[in-house]
Amino acid sequence: MIRRDIPRWLFWLLAIGGVAVLLGAYEMLAARATRTNPLQTTIPSFEMLVKGLNKIFQPQGEPENPKSPMFWVDMRATLSRLIIGMGIGVAASVVVGVLMGAYRWIEAPLFLSFKFLSKIPQIAMLSIYFNIFETGEVLFTSLVALGIFFSMTQSIYLAVRQDVSDEAINKAYTLGASEFEILYEVIWKQILPKIIDNIRLQTGPAIIFLLAAEMAVANAGLGYQIRMQSRILNMSIVFVYLAILAFIGLIVEWGLDTLRQKLCPWCVD
Amino acid sequence: MSEYALEIKSLSHVFGSFRVLDNIDLQVLPGQIVAVVGPSGCGKSTLLKAILGTHPPTHGEILTDGMPVRGPNRNVGIVYQNYALYDFLTAEKNVSFGLKMDETSMWMRFLATRKYFAKRRDHLKKSLDFLNVVGLSEACGKYPHEMSGGMKQRVAVAQAFIMRPKIVLLDEPFGALDEAMREDLQMMLLRFYQENLIAKREGRRPEYTILMVTHELNEAIYVADRVIGLSRFHTQGEQGAAIVYDRPCPVFRPDDPRDFSKFVEQREELRRAVFDENYIKDRNQYVTFWKELGTLANSVAGI
Numbered sequence: 167m168i169r170r171d172i173p174r175w176l177f178w179l180l181a182i183g184g185v186a187v188l189l190g191a192y193e194m195l196a197a198r199a200t201r202t203n204p205l206q207t208t209i210p211s212f213e214m215l216v217k218g219l220n221k222i223f224q225p226q227g228e229p230e231n232p233k234s235p236m237f238w239v240d241m242r243a244t245l246s247r248l249i250i251g252m253g254i255g256v257a258a259s260v261v262v263g264v265l266m267g268a269y270r271w272i273e274a275p276l277f278l279s280f281k282f283l284s285k286i287p288q289i290a291m292l293s294i295y296f297n298i299f300e301t302g303e304v305l306f307t308s309l310v311a312l313g314i315f316f317s318m319t320q321s322i323y324l325a326v327r328q329d330v331s332d333e334a335i336n337k338a339y340t341l342g343a344s345e346f347e348i349l350y351e352v353i354w355k356q357i358l359p360k361i362i363d364n365i366r367l368q369t370g371p372a373i374i375f376l377l378a379a380e381m382a383v384a385n386a387g388l389g390y391q392i393r394m395q396s397r398i399l400n401m402s403i404v405f406v407y408l409a410i411l412a413f414i415g416l417i418v419e420w421g422l423d424t425l426r427q428k429l430c431p432w433c434v435d
Numbered sequence: 436m437s438e439y440a441l442e443i444k445s446l447s448h449v450f451g452s453f454r455v456l457d458n459i460d461l462q463v464l465p466g467q468i469v470a471v472v473g474p475s476g477c478g479k480s481t482l483l484k485a486i487l488g489t490h491p492p493t494h495g496e497i498l499t500d501g502m503p504v505r506g507p508n509r510n511v512g513i514v515y516q517n518y519a520l521y522d523f524l525t526a527e528k529n530v531s532f533g534l535k536m537d538e539t540s541m542w543m544r545f546l547a548t549r550k551y552f553a554k555r556r557d558h559l560k561k562s563l564d565f566l567n568v569v570g571l572s573e574a575c576g577k578y579p580h581e582m583s584g585g586m587k588q589r590v591a592v593a594q595a596f597i598m599r600p601k602i603v604l605l606d607e608p609f610g611a612l613d614e615a616m617r618e619d620l621q622m623m624l625l626r627f628y629q630e631n632l633i634a635k636r637e638g639r640r641p642e643y644t645i646l647m648v649t650h651e652l653n654e655a656i657y658v659a660d661r662v663i664g665l666s667r668f669h670t671q672g673e674q675g676a677a678i679v680y681d682r683p684c685p686v687f688r689p690d691d692p693r694d695f696s697k698f699v700e701q702r703e704e705l706r707r708a709v710f711d712e713n714y715i716k717d718r719n720q721y722v723t724f725w726k727e728l729g730t731l732a733n734s735v736a737g738i
Contacts (some may be wrong), residue, residue, distance in 0.1 A: 333519035336489055339507035341533030341598055347541060351532075355523045432523045432578040 210402040218402030236391065240407075243382045243386040244376065247303065251310025252372055256365055258311065260320035264353055266319070267326020271429040277323070284320045286315035288375055292382070306376060314368040325360040326353055359433040362426045369418050373411065437501030440465045440602045440644040441486065446495030447675065448481050457675030459495070461663070463602065466631035466641025467626060469685075470655035471648045473665035474710055476678040479648045483604055484666065486646065487513055500601040510536070512595035512603035516610045518587040520579040526590045527575035531562035533598040558688050565593045569623060585616030592623065596643065605647040608702075609654070617654070618693070624658045625689040652705055656684045656698045661724055664709030669718040679716070680708045681724040 210218065226239075232240075245342045247294040258266035266280075291308065298306040328352050338348045380389025388407055395403040428434065441463040455478040463469055470697040473479050484490035486497055496503060499510040499683070507513075520529050528626045535544075543551040553664055568574045569589040588608060594601045609617045617697055624645065631641035649655050655662050655682040664680030685698055695702075707714050 174584065278687075331517075331519060333513075333515045334521065336487060336507045337515070337519050337594075338532075338536070339514055340487070340509065340511055340513050340595070340600065342509045342537035344536075347536055350538070350541070352521065356521070358523070430523065432580065434580055 207401050208401045210405060214402040215405055218400075218406045220401060222406060232347040237410075239386050240388050240391045241410075243384070243390075244380065244388040247380075247387070248310060248372060250377055251307040251376070252365070252369070253312065254307065254318040255311035255314040255318065255368070255372070256361075259315055259322055259364075260361060262324025264320040264326055264357075267330070268349060268353060273323070280316055280320055280323070284316040286316075287405060288316075288371065289378055291380060292375070294382065295379075305383070306379055306387075309375050309379055310372045314372050317371075318364050318368050321364050322357065322361060325357040329360065330356050359426055359430045362422055364430070366419060366422045369422075370415065374416070375410075436640070439463060439498070439499065440467070440500060441497040441726065442501075443486070444496045444498070446482075446485060446492045446497065446594040448478065448485060449493045449675075454675035456485075456492070456665075457671070457677050459678055461646060461678065461681075463646060465601075465644050466628075466635060467661055468628055468631075468643070468645045468647065468659045469663060471646060471660045471663045471665060472650065472652060472655050472680075472705065473676065474667075475650075477665045477667060479665055480606070483606055484644075486602075487511055487604060490607040493638045509598065510601040511663060512598060512600035514588070514591045514595050514603065514605045514608050516607040518584075518591045520581070520587055520590055520594070521603075522579050525576050525578055526566060526582065526586075527559055527562045528569065529579070529590050530565055530597055531592045532594065534561060534657060537598065542635050561597065562593075563585070564592075565597045569593045570619075575712035583616075584612050585619060588612060588616075589623070590618060592620070596627075599642060602646060605645060605649075606651065607648055610650070621658050622652060622689045625687055626659075628660065628686070629688060651697075652702050653695050656701055656705070657687060657693070657695065657703055659684050660686050662701075662705060664721070666709045668715060670711070670715055671718060672715070677718045678722060679718050680705055683723040683724060683727050 192209075193212060198213075199206050199209045200211060203278040206218055207214070223235045225235055241260070262276070268277055275374040289310075291312070295305065295309045297313065299308050335348055336409045338352050343351060376387075377389035377392070380387040381393040384390040388411065392404050392407050395401070395407075439462045441461070442463040443459055446456060447454065448457040459482065462473065471479055471482065481490065486499075488497075488504045488508060488511065491504075498504070499508075502510060504511065521532060524532060535555070538558070539554050540553055543554075547569045563572060563575055566575050566589075569592055571586060571589045571593070574582060574586055574590075577586075579590075582590070592608070609620050612620065624647075627643040627645070631643050634641040645659075647655075647659065662684050663678055665676050666672075666679045667676045669677060669679050682701070684701065689700065704721070706714070
């Protein structure tokens with residue numbers, strides 16, 4: 167029967183079993199490829215992945231003049247671009263989205279162009295951003311910020327229109343609130359869960375823009391390293407980097423979920 | 436301070452070529468509970484929105500406590516049928532929301548000064564006291580999604596009255612509630628009315644002045660001390676809805692038995708004067724409140 171519940175222990179047993187089957191199938195595939203060609207690196211075994219993991223944490227350069235391990239250099243580059251870009255993009259989206267939702271005279275000149283721009287896949291805009299910002303750190307942060315700006319502004323604007331009723335606003339006026347107080351004490355607080363959800367939803371696309379740009383023009387970062395290592399078929403490092411990206415995604419999701427629960431205990435799904 | 440809590444002078448409202456309200460004149464004294472009834476689409480909500488200040492009238496003027504209404508403001512409280520509570524605040528904080536807006540500034544809140552926390556403690560205490568008045572002290576820590584419809588409506592009533600506005604508008608306040616909840620909340624309004632009577636006897640200005648839109652005739656007569664009927668069924672009906680009924684109602688105490696048979700006659704008169712489209716009469720035929728006021732005052736004094 168559809169949606170019939172199963173015991174909790176069985177659910178988790180099947181969940182762990184699913185992961186085990188996936189890992190087992192991968193190891194079998196890797197063993198088969200190695201039997202055919204013992205020097206292959208396209209489907210690395212777990213042993214090779216562990217070696218790859220060790221390698222990315224090894225100091226680089228000459229032993230007498232060691233440099234930071236590859237992992238930290240790339241992580242530092244990617245995370246700083248992502249955090250700064252997302253910070254700017256989210257802040258701008260919140261300000262413009264809230265104002266568009268609150269004031270018709272701001273909404274009117276912006277909503278058509280924002281609706282149009284939010285429909286353009288931002289990855290397709292990369293070539294334009296490359297021309298506008300040229301290369302350098304400004305390029306990466308700008309494209310992350312602009313990549314999320316239009317669609318997030320659109321979502322926040324709609325959240326203000328739909329989640330904050332006219333009654334709630336009129337009532338706030340009757341309770342003595344000023345316009346700025348309504349913007350902050352009523353609108354901002356009401357849509358805060360939507361803002362956090364939007365940040366979570368936009369993190370994935372933001373990472374995609376950033377990796378695509380890093381693959382094209384960076385000289386450090388996860389995207390750059392994935393491209394460089396895949397060119398020399400060093401898949402043991404590429405796969406480790408992919409796993410790291412998955413972990414970053416999980417940590418961001420967990421962090422934002424926790425933040426939402428802490429800041430918005432009233433919000434029930 | 437004006438003699439009237441609310442004064443409407445020659446108010447008319449036109450939507451395009453459709454005249455909704457025609458030449459409405461109304462004065463409400465402090466401490467009155469006025470019920471507004473009328474057929475669907477007669478302009479009750481338009482009148483309410485005009486008094487609230489969100490939809491200014493095409494012609495005429497509205498004054499609350501002598502001050503012209505230019506938009507939603509502190510003088511006019513509102514309780515909506517859908518409660519319109521702030522989802523992100525507990526009952527206690529919903530009720531104290533207005534006090535916070537009114538008595539603290541954004542700077543004070545951001546800087547979280549000692550003065551701000553002292554004020555907040557005071558606000559939350561007042562809020563708890565008011566939740567006691569509406570019989571909801573046990574729910575002070577609950578969020579709106581954790582409360583029943585009746586509880587939410589009590590919070591909404593407390594939220595409006597704690598600000599001591601000149602008049603509170605109730606927009607079909609009990610329409611979404613079950614019968615038991617309705618009765619509880621009607622009792623609450625009767626208790627407010629009793630407090631008004633005590634205040635009048637003691638020479639104080641009554642605190643609870645209410646204009647309530649309802650579609651329930653029994654509720655209108657039972658809870659209010661004055662009923663107003665808005666309707667287009669009068670000799671100049673093509674010019675828009677007007678006040679065709681304005682009479683006092685019998686006053687009930689909260690502990691009186693709910694005996695609706697006591698006002699069957701008035702209910703039928705109201706039904707005929709306001710809702711019967713075949714009964715076209717002079718618009719002033721049943722507008723006799725001020726003439727009867729002397730009698731009403733005597734009956735109130737008798738209580």
